[in-house]
Amino acid sequence: MIKVQGLTKRYAHTLAVDHISFEVQKGQIVGFLGPNGAGKTTTMRILTCFLPPSEGTANVAGFDVLEQPLEVKRRIGYLPETPPVYQEMEVKEYLTFVGKLKGMSGSSLASRVSEVAERCAVGDVQNKLIGKLSKGYRQRVGLAQAIIHNPEVLILDEPTAGLDPKQIIETRDLIRSLAGDHTIILSTHILPEVEQTCEQVLIINKGKLVATDSVHNLQNRARGAESVMLEVEGRNSALDAQTIQHRLETVNGVSRVLLKDSRGNRSVFEVESLKDRFIRGDLARAIVESGWNLNELRPSAMSLEEVFLQLTGGEKAAEEPTVEEALVQGEIQ
Amino acid sequence: MRNIWVIAQKELNSYFVSPVAYLLLTMFAVIFGFFFWNSVGYFNAASLQSQMGGQAMPMSVNEYVIRPLLSNISVVGLFFIPMITMRLFAEEKRLGTIELLATSPIRDVEIIVGKWLSAMILYAILLLFSAINFAFLFRYGNPDWKPLAIGYLGLLLQAGGLLAIGTFISTLTKNQIIAGAATFGVCLLLWVLEWVSGYETATWAKVLAYMSVITHFDSFSKGVLDTKDAVFYLSVIFLGLFLTTRSMESLRWRS
Numbered sequence: 081m082i083k084v085q086g087l088t089k090r091y092a093h094t095l096a097v098d099h100i101s102f103e104v105q106k107g108q109i110v111g112f113l114g115p116n117g118a119g120k121t122t123t124m125r126i127l128t129c130f131l132p133p134s135e136g137t138a139n140v141a142g143f144d145v146l147e148q149p150l151e152v153k154r155r156i157g158y159l160p161e162t163p164p165v166y167q168e169m170e171v172k173e174y175l176t177f178v179g180k181l182k183g184m185s186g187s188s189l190a191s192r193v194s195e196v197a198e199r200c201a202v203g204d205v206q207n208k209l210i211g212k213l214s215k216g217y218r219q220r221v222g223l224a225q226a227i228i229h230n231p232e233v234l235i236l237d238e239p240t241a242g243l244d245p246k247q248i249i250e251t252r253d254l255i256r257s258l259a260g261d262h263t264i265i266l267s268t269h270i271l272p273e274v275e276q277t278c279e280q281v282l283i284i285n286k287g288k289l290v291a292t293d294s295v296h297n298l299q300n301r302a303r304g305a306e307s308v309m310l311e312v313e314g315r316n317s318a319l320d321a322q323t324i325q326h327r328l329e330t331v332n333g334v335s336r337v338l339l340k341d342s343r344g345n346r347s348v349f350e351v352e353s354l355k356d357r358f359i360r361g362d363l364a365r366a367i368v369e370s371g372w373n374l375n376e377l378r379p380s381a382m383s384l385e386e387v388f389l390q391l392t393g394g395e396k397a398a399e400e401p402t403v404e405e406a407l408v409q410g411e412i413q
Numbered sequence: 414m415r416n417i418w419v420i421a422q423k424e425l426n427s428y429f430v431s432p433v434a435y436l437l438l439t440m441f442a443v444i445f446g447f448f449f450w451n452s453v454g455y456f457n458a459a460s461l462q463s464q465m466g467g468q469a470m471p472m473s474v475n476e477y478v479i480r481p482l483l484s485n486i487s488v489v490g491l492f493f494i495p496m497i498t499m500r501l502f503a504e505e506k507r508l509g510t511i512e513l514l515a516t517s518p519i520r521d522v523e524i525i526v527g528k529w530l531s532a533m534i535l536y537a538i539l540l541l542f543s544a545i546n547f548a549f550l551f552r553y554g555n556p557d558w559k560p561l562a563i564g565y566l567g568l569l570l571q572a573g574g575l576l577a578i579g580t581f582i583s584t585l586t587k588n589q590i591i592a593g594a595a596t597f598g599v600c601l602l603l604w605v606l607e608w609v610s611g612y613e614t615a616t617w618a619k620v621l622a623y624m625s626v627i628t629h630f631d632s633f634s635k636g637v638l639d640t641k642d643a644v645f646y647l648s649v650i651f652l653g654l655f656l657t658t659r660s661m662e663s664l665r666w667r668s
Contacts, residue, residue, distance in 0.1 A: 128516040131665055153518040164513035166423075168430045180419045181517040225513070 081106045081233060081263040082127065086136035089122050096122040098287035099136065109259045111278030112267035113388065119287040120267040121161060124235050128158040141232050154183065157231035161238050163222025167211030171202055171221055174210055175228055182229035192228060200224035201250065215242045227258065234258065236266040240273060252277050271388055283391050290391045307352045308360055311376035312367055314345040321347040324372065331366045333357035350380060416519045420527025421534070428535055437493055442542045448485045449546040452478050474556040479547065483564040483634045486543055487627065490572055491600045497535055498579025499593035501528045506587045525580065525657045532576045540568060560636020567633025570646035571626055575600050577653025584660040
């Protein structure tokens with residue numbers, strides 16, 4: 081549905097987007113991930129024909145953004161970072177105006193306006209001035225505006241920015257419900273958002289595409305060795321965490337044991353294996369045979385956050401994480 | 414065509430939901446009302462005097478009231494035009510709504526002409542307020558309507574050119590005040606350029622005077638439809654709108 085090849089955007093002194101190539105299949109939700117200023121918005125603006133590329137081609141729904149911009153524009157819905165709303169218009173009036181801009185008219189437009197307003201949960205404020213609405217409502221009016229003409233491709237620049245947690249969940253559900261009929265690209269710098277909404281991830285940093293894969297694969301990819309979270313409980317209260325740690329370290333195939341938390345006679349560890357060694361069975365046996373209780377044992381999948389830092393952080397991520405970093409990461413999980 | 418009207422309608426709406434249109438109309442009605450009252454008062458005094466003198470000179474309402482008033486409107490218009498055009502693009506750029514327009518299946522030129530058209534319509538409504546005053550002349554006197562109609566045509570053409578320039582200037586900035594001030598400066602300059610013809614007859618002075626929007630209004634205010642002057646205004650409209658399309662295009666390449 082979307083095909084981008086060698087896309088480059090140069091401003092006077094900066095290279096905002098540097099030879100990016102990717103493809104998006106019909107009906108997919110793709111997360112466009114990167115730190116602020118990575119080139120996400122620029123790429124989206126090129127895809128929506130707002131900006132022309134300096135080099136390379138972008139093809140949306142079978143039309144080139146430079147050759148046939150009107151055809152591309154007919155097929156996309158775009159929600160920029162700040163929702164493009166007119167403060168002095170009422171919600172209904174605004175959606176009708178956008179519908180007309182997109183070439184709709186008459187009774188089909190009127191029914192579509194109320195349908196979209198309901199779908200984006202702005203039906204109850206249809207007759208209010210947009211200037212009087214809260215940020216969350218405005219964002220959803222922006223989303224309603226993007227889908228009014230039922231476009232094949234939806235491009236959403238940080239659709240959940242500025243929303244409260246409840247609204248974020250509702251918006252994500254809405255976006256997920258739009259997939260299938262629509263091909264969606266959404267940008268964000270919030271990682272859980274991608275993990276929860278998207279099937280495919282494009283990670284971009286300093287204008288370069290650093291990774292493109294499914295969420296699942298990316299999580300696996302950054303995880304070479306097995307890593308296990310353990311909670312051990314001593315039967316007598318005098319047992320200290322050090323003893324357990326020493327015992328765990330002697331298990332075959334273990335490369336590192338980190339004490340994450342210790343409360344009373346319960347301790348939580350993160351145990352890393354050597355490459356390609358499966359240690360879960362041995363760990364469980366060692367603990368039970370020492371006469372302790374094994375409360376919990378689970379593989380700790382690396383969160384996308386760590387993958388992201390590894391991919392975008394460069395050298396820093398290549399170093400071993402310090403204990404503090406590991407703790408912080410543990411908390412994020 | 415339909416797209417142009419969609420844009421024009423939206424712009425007119427925003428003029429009339431905000432105080433802008435009402436403020437401009439009120440100010441214009443008051444200012445022009447004063448001019449009219451003044452002009453008619455002067456005419457009355459002058460005709461009374463000529464009767465008292467015994468030798469009643471034939472005085473024409475067209476000559477002594479309508480013609481100077483039309484020139485007055487053309488000057489007053491210079492002050493109103495920046496206030497009409499300053500927000501057209503500057504506001505869209507500031508709010509980011511330009512991204513909505515520029516990513517909709519509608520040509521740049523349709524956006525531009527739509528916005529310019531809405532400014533023209535607002536200006537025409539402004540002129541309508543002056544027509545109310547002239548209606549009194551027709552009620553109590555017997556002026557010729559043709560010169561008046563040609564005068565109005567001239568006013569519309571002149572404003573069209575200046576509004577196109579204002580539209581262009583509005584694409585250059587995000588700040589309405591800057592757009593308004595710059596437009597006012599350009600309008601004023603295009604007015605006073607004519608002054609050089611008062612003392613200088615060299616070619617450069619003729620060129621400067623020719624560029625003045627006031628020079629070309631003379632024929633219209635006399636009730637003469639001169640193609641040369643009409644073409645001048647039409648060229649200014651075309652130039653202004655053309656520059657606007659260029660500016661919008663460069664907006665995409667630069668931003």
